Amino acid sequence: MQRIKWMVPTVYIAFLMLPIYWLLNMSFKTTNEILGTFSLWPLEFTVQNYVTIFTDPTWYMGYVNSLIYVTINTVISVAAALPAAYAFSRYKFVGDKHLFFWLLTNRMAPAAVFALPFFQLYSAIGLFDTYIAVALAHTLFNIPLAVWILEGFMSGVPKELDETAYVDGYPFWRFFIKIFLPTIAAGIGVAAFFCFMFSWVELLLAKTLTAVEAKPIAATMTRTASTSGYELGLLAAAGSLTIVPGAFVIYFVRNYIAKGFALGRV
Amino acid sequence: MNKTVNQKAWFFVLPVLLLVAFNAIIPLMTVVNYSVQETFGANTFFWAGVRWFGEVLQSERFHASLGRQLFFTFTILIIEIPLGVAVALAMPRKGPWVSVCLVSMALPLLIPWNVVGAIWNIFALPDIGLLGRMLNGIGIDYNFTRQPEDAWFTVILMDVWHWTSLVVLLAYAGLVSIPDAYYQAAKIDGAKAWAIFRYIQLPKMKRVLTIAILLRFMDSFNIYTEPFVLTGGGPGNATTLLSIDLVKIALGQFDLGPAAAMSLIYFLIILLFSWIFYTVMTRNEEQ
Numbered sequence: 001m002q003r004i005k006w007m008v009p010t011v012y013i014a015f016l017m018l019p020i021y022w023l024l025n026m027s028f029k030t031t032n033e034i035l036g037t038f039s040l041w042p043l044e045f046t047v048q049n050y051v052t053i054f055t056d057p058t059w060y061m062g063y064v065n066s067l068i069y070v071t072i073n074t075v076i077s078v079a080a081a082l083p084a085a086y087a088f089s090r091y092k093f094v095g096d097k098h099l100f101f102w103l104l105t106n107r108m109a110p111a112a113v114f115a116l117p118f119f120q121l122y123s124a125i126g127l128f129d130t131y132i133a134v135a136l137a138h139t140l141f142n143i144p145l146a147v148w149i150l151e152g153f154m155s156g157v158p159k160e161l162d163e164t165a166y167v168d169g170y171p172f173w174r175f176f177i178k179i180f181l182p183t184i185a186a187g188i189g190v191a192a193f194f195c196f197m198f199s200w201v202e203l204l205l206a207k208t209l210t211a212v213e214a215k216p217i218a219a220t221m222t223r224t225a226s227t228s229g230y231e232l233g234l235l236a237a238a239g240s241l242t243i244v245p246g247a248f249v250i251y252f253v254r255n256y257i258a259k260g261f262a263l264g265r266v
Numbered sequence: 267m268n269k270t271v272n273q274k275a276w277f278f279v280l281p282v283l284l285l286v287a288f289n290a291i292i293p294l295m296t297v298v299n300y301s302v303q304e305t306f307g308a309n310t311f312f313w314a315g316v317r318w319f320g321e322v323l324q325s326e327r328f329h330a331s332l333g334r335q336l337f338f339t340f341t342i343l344i345i346e347i348p349l350g351v352a353v354a355l356a357m358p359r360k361g362p363w364v365s366v367c368l369v370s371m372a373l374p375l376l377i378p379w380n381v382v383g384a385i386w387n388i389f390a391l392p393d394i395g396l397l398g399r400m401l402n403g404i405g406i407d408y409n410f411t412r413q414p415e416d417a418w419f420t421v422i423l424m425d426v427w428h429w430t431s432l433v434v435l436l437a438y439a440g441l442v443s444i445p446d447a448y449y450q451a452a453k454i455d456g457a458k459a460w461a462i463f464r465y466i467q468l469p470k471m472k473r474v475l476t477i478a479i480l481l482r483f484m485d486s487f488n489i490y491t492e493p494f495v496l497t498g499g500g501p502g503n504a505t506t507l508l509s510i511d512l513v514k515i516a517l518g519q520f521d522l523g524p525a526a527a528m529s530l531i532y533f534l535i536i537l538l539f540s541w542i543f544y545t546v547m548t549r550n551e552e553q
Contacts, residue, residue, distance in 0.1 A: 005356045006356070006358075007356075008352060008353055008356035009353055009356055009357050009358075009367055009371075012353050012371070012430075012434075013367065013370050013371065015427065016370065016371065016373065016374055016427060016431070017370065018389075018396065019385045019386060019389040019396075019427065020373070020374075020385065022385070022389045022395070022396045023385050023388065023389075026388060034394055035394065038393075038394065038399060040396075076285070080281040080282045080285055081282060083278040083279070083281065083282075084278055084279045084281070084282040086278060087275035087276075087278035087279050088279075089269075090269060090270065090272075090275075091269055091270055091271070091272040091275035092270065092272070092275075093272060093273050093274075093275040093276055094273060094276075096275070099279065099283070101541075101544060103282070103286060104540070104544070105537055105540070106286055106289075106290050108484045108487075108488070108533075108537060108540050109290070109488075109533060109536075110487070110488040110490070110508075110509055110512075110529075110532060110536070111488065111490065111509075112488070112490050112509040112512045112513050112529075113297065113512070113529040113532065113533055114293050114297075115513070115516075115517070116296075116516055116517065116522075116525075117293030117294075117296035117297055118289075118293055121292055121293055121296070136285070136288075136289065137289060139285050139286070139289060140286065140289040140290060143282055143285060143286055144286070147282060197375060197376055200376060200378065201375075201376065201377065201378045201379050202378075202379070203378060203379055203380050204491055217378075218378040218379075218380050218381065221380065221381065232388065232394075235384060235388075236388065239381045239385060242377060242378050242381050243373065243376070243377055243381075245376075246373065246375075246376025246377060247369075247373060247376070249376065250368075250369050250372045250373065250376060251369055254365050254368050254369050255365075
């Protein structure tokens with residue numbers, strides 16, 4: 001029984017790693033080798049694809065652009081969600097339940113529905129092709145998620161904490177920043193992780209709202225893919241590099257993921 | 267927890283409200299606006315009433331995409347939820363392997379969606395892909411760019427690869443929150459593995475599983491980038507899901523009216539399903 005048990009995660013992880021291995025494999029091959037011969041590992045090992053990406057600004061700026069708007073989005077989403085989540089977890093007010101559900105409905109909105117109106121809206125206010133446009137657009141689905149996660153964590157903190165601080169004469173904002181936020185640090189970590197994740201992986205809106213200046217790496221890749229696929233090695237290298245920031249983020253929050261999910265509602 | 271009534275709480279919610287309203291209400295009004303008008307280009311619009319809605323609801327094209335969408339969503343739910351729970355149950359609870367499992371399983375979740383499509387494209391192509399080569403090598407005639415069944419198989423396999431980990435993480439979080447005392451009590455009672463699962467683990471996972479189903483439902487209904495990059499909706503229209511069809515109509519043919527009407531119907535369908543889930547979920551919590 002025990003021997004079968006560890007097989008399940010092992011086989012599952014192998015299944016997850018196989019396509020990623022194939023991508024890495026291709027990224028170290030020349031495009032000629034990819035198209036010419038079939039091999040399970042690179043026969044003529046080359047790092048030329050990576051060199052191209054790190055020396056060509058149209059490539060590496062894609063990564064920089066993506067990281068900038070993802071960071072702005074994460075900061076805005078979590079900062080705005082904190083007081084709102086506190087209100088939902090501590091107070092009753094007119095329309096609270098409806099408001100909460102309305103926020104969640106925005107998590108459900110298909111990006112395809114909003115692509116064209118977003119383009120028009122952000123062009124009209126002169127923010128088209130800026131980091132802030134993509135960061136703001138992504139708050140549409142990240143703020144509801146952050147509120148949802150943080151509300152779960154905050155509800156897990158006993159109300160006595162707030163009351164004790166009040167009795168001790170703490171002004172509200174000092175209590176909130178000095179005592180309350182450190183208490184739910186794990187929750188903030190989990191919320192930030194999810195905001196980072198969904199903003200990093202989303203492409204449809206990011207691509208619609210940018211042209212040159214703030215173009216995300218994922219969009220740079222579609223350009224290569226469309227040119228009849230002759231730069232397959234380059235495409236694979238660029239794809240492999242998009243996995244790196246995600247892997248870093250997971251590594252840092254790995255201890256929070258399991259605990260975080262359990263404490264919070266998500 | 268009993269909450270205090272405090273109308274000033276609205277000030278706490280205000281930043282969120284303004285940001286989301288700006289992003290949600292203005293674009294939604296634009297869509298509503300298009301959905302009731304006819305345009306012949308050059309920014310001239312005519313009132314069209316609910317004509318587009320009637321047209322979309324009766325069009326066979328919409329029925330076909332909706333059918334494919336429902337088939338896709340229910341297939342991946344049926345595969346991903348039990349598979350995710352099974353993997354979570356078999357995962358270690360303590361020790362160094364926990365981190366290894368969590369990090370490697372979460373990896374697909376953080377890959378940009380078009381890269382996911384590109385990875386599966388080069389993985390499954392019959393000439394240069396490992397999967398395509400293997401399947402053809404063992405005598406299966408597999409080519410996802412030509413045969414609709416193969417395209418479906420690949421799109422579903424890709425989604426299972428991409429998203430099952432989310433279910434695993436959620437289910438695992440539910441499992442680790444069960445105190446050891448529960449298991450010890452079950453052991454003393456001589457409970458079998460199935461009984462432990464049915465009466466201890468499943469009830470404890472109920473809440474996280476509802477969230478998993480809700481998230482997977484919403485996200486799979488909205489799916490666009492991955493299948494678009496992988497199959498482009500083809501061969502023919504075989505894997506043209508709702509979002510892909512919508513973008514084809516809106517940006518490809520520039521039929522703004524019908525596209526807007528279709529958007530609203532699409533959104534309402536998701537809203538309806540999610541509202542049902544949400545009501546069931548909150549009712550269970552109150553009990």
